Amino acid sequence: xxxxxxxxxxxxxxxxxxxxxxxxxxxxxxxxxxxxxxxxxxxxxxxxxxxxxxxxxxxxxxxxxxxxxxxxxxxxxxxxxxxxxxxxxxxxxxxxxxxxxxxxxxxxxxxxxxxxxxxxxxxxxxxxxxxxxxxxxxxxxxxxxxxxxxxxxxxxxxxxxxxxxxxxxxxxxxxxxxxxxxxxxxxxxxxxxxxxxxxxxxxxxxxxxxxxxxxxxxxxxxxxxxxxxxxxxxxxxxxxxxxxxxxxxxxxxxxxxxxxxxxxxxxxxxxxxxxxxxxxxxxxxxxxxxxxxxxxxx
Numbered sequence: 001x002x003x004x005x006x007x008x009x010x011x012x013x014x015x016x017x018x019x020x021x022x023x024x025x026x027x028x029x030x031x032x033x034x035x036x037x038x039x040x041x042x043x044x045x046x047x048x049x050x051x052x053x054x055x056x057x058x059x060x061x062x063x064x065x066x067x068x069x070x071x072x073x074x075x076x077x078x079x080x081x082x083x084x085x086x087x088x089x090x091x092x093x094x095x096x097x098x099x100x101x102x103x104x105x106x107x108x109x110x111x112x113x114x115x116x117x118x119x120x121x122x123x124x125x126x127x128x129x130x131x132x133x134x135x136x137x138x139x140x141x142x143x144x145x146x147x148x149x150x151x152x153x154x155x156x157x158x159x160x161x162x163x164x165x166x167x168x169x170x171x172x173x174x175x176x177x178x179x180x181x182x183x184x185x186x187x188x189x190x191x192x193x194x195x196x197x198x199x200x201x202x203x204x205x206x207x208x209x210x211x212x213x214x215x216x217x218x219x220x221x222x223x224x225x226x227x228x229x230x231x232x233x234x235x236x237x238x239x240x241x242x243x244x245x246x247x248x249x250x251x252x253x254x255x256x257x258x259x260x261x262x263x264x265x266x267x268x269x270x271x272x273x274x275x276x277x278x279x280x281x282x283x284x285x286x287x288x289x290x291x292x293x294x295x296x297x298x
Contacts (some may be wrong), residue, residue, distance in 0.1 A: 006232040007225055014228035019267055022228055029071065030256070032222045035215060040205055042078045047145050047179040048094060055201065056173055060151075060182045060192060063207030066076075066253030066287065069183050072207070073097055073147050082141075090140055093117075094103050097147040100184075104157040104165030110134050117141070138176055145179050146172065152184035154191040166195040209250035217241055219252070227263050231273035235259075243279055246256045249287050258284060 004012050028106070033041075043059060050057060063069045076095060083092040085176040101108035107123075110130035114121045117137055121130060138146075140189055148169070154162050173180050180190055182202060186193045192199040203229065206289035210216045234240060261282050262274045 002228065006227060011226055011228040013228060017228075023264050023267060026227060026267075027260050030226055031071070031075055031191065032226070033223070034219055034252075036207060037068065037075075039070055039078060040207070041079075043203075044145070044181065044204060047081065047181070050179060052177040054174070054177070056179045056203045058173065058180045058182070060184075060188055060202040060204045061207065062186055062188050062204060064251065065185060065208060066251045067207050067209060068252045069207055070149055073149060073181065073183050077147070091144055091246075093141040095145045095147065096138075096141075096143055097149060099149045099154040100151050102153055102156060104161045106131075106164060106168050108234060109165070109168060113138075135172075135175055138172075138178070142274070143176065143178055145181060145202055147181045147183060149183045151182035152187035152191055154194075155187055159194065162191065162194050166198050170195070170198050170201075210245075210252065210255075211250065212242065212245045216245060216250075219255075220244065223256070223259055227259060229263055229266055229272050229274070231271070233266075233274040235274065239276055239291045240274070240279075243276060247279065247284055247286055251287060254287055258282070 004015060004187045007015070013023055017025065031096065040061065041210070042162065047059065061069055061073065071217075074097065077097050078093045083094075090112045093138060096113070096116060098112050101112065107127045107130060109181060110127070110133075111121065111123060114130070114132050114137070119137055154165055157165070172178070180202075182192070184191070189204065193203055193233070220241055224235045226231055235244065244255060244258065248258050259274070261284065262279055265278055265282055266272055266274055269278065
């Protein structure tokens with residue numbers, strides 16, 4: 001009887017699926033609790049249990065594109081889902097995650113919150129009425145942490161719009177006595193600096209690029225246990241690990257996508273493992289080269 005000790009239980013079960021379903025599993029999102037992510041989640045948990053005060057603590061989660069910021073925030077949301085609260089008056093939503101609008105616009109921001117809460121609204125409604133409705137709803141659901149993804153979008157507006165949007169964030173935090181978590185690229189630092197009072201309230205937390213070290217090898221080992229391939233790839237071997245690092249350039253999102261593509265190719269080839277030759281055959285452009293190609297088209 002064949003054993004698949006290189007896989008965890010969930011991945012072993014996925015081996016029983018038809019190839020099409022197995023490929024769908026490989027391409028779906030997966031969570032790996034690496035050391036830095038656990039540290040950030042611990043900080044977010046502290047915000048959740050922090051007593052309501054006039055000056056609530058906030059976080060600014062910053063990292064390069066495709067380095068796991070949004071997935072980490074989504075993980076925190078999944079750990080604290082909405083509760084029907086059958087013994088209380090209404091549903092409780094301890095954590096709410098909303099994406100900042102493409103440009104800093106107070107009305108569009110309130111629209112996004114109302115849509116997440118399935119609340120009826122008119123897009124043409126006056127902003128002050130939307131604000132009143134949002135405040136009332138967030139208080140009703142007993143919100144404790146509001147996560148604003150892509151917060152660097154603030155910089156897409158002129159200075160007046162930037163200040164107005166930051167005032168909205170400050171107002172929500174003060175009025176509801178909730179913690180706010182901004183998630184974005186390094187430009188988020190610059191966005192916050194336009195309001196010194198607000199920037200002082202946000203503790204910056206960074207997700208740096210990975211180094212080619214022991215932690216990266218542990219990450220590869222975790223990926224291998226989760227990807228349902230029948231044969232052992234040995235991703236932590238020096239040659240494979242070095243190539244994976246070079247191709248992903250130390251970004252966990254790039255690594256995950258690369259491994260998914262390589263795993264699908266391994267299934268189609270019947271090798272059922274990721275090798276150096278297979279990696280070389282994958283249609284892949286490293287992120288820095290992609291950026292140069294895009295800049296060259298401007």
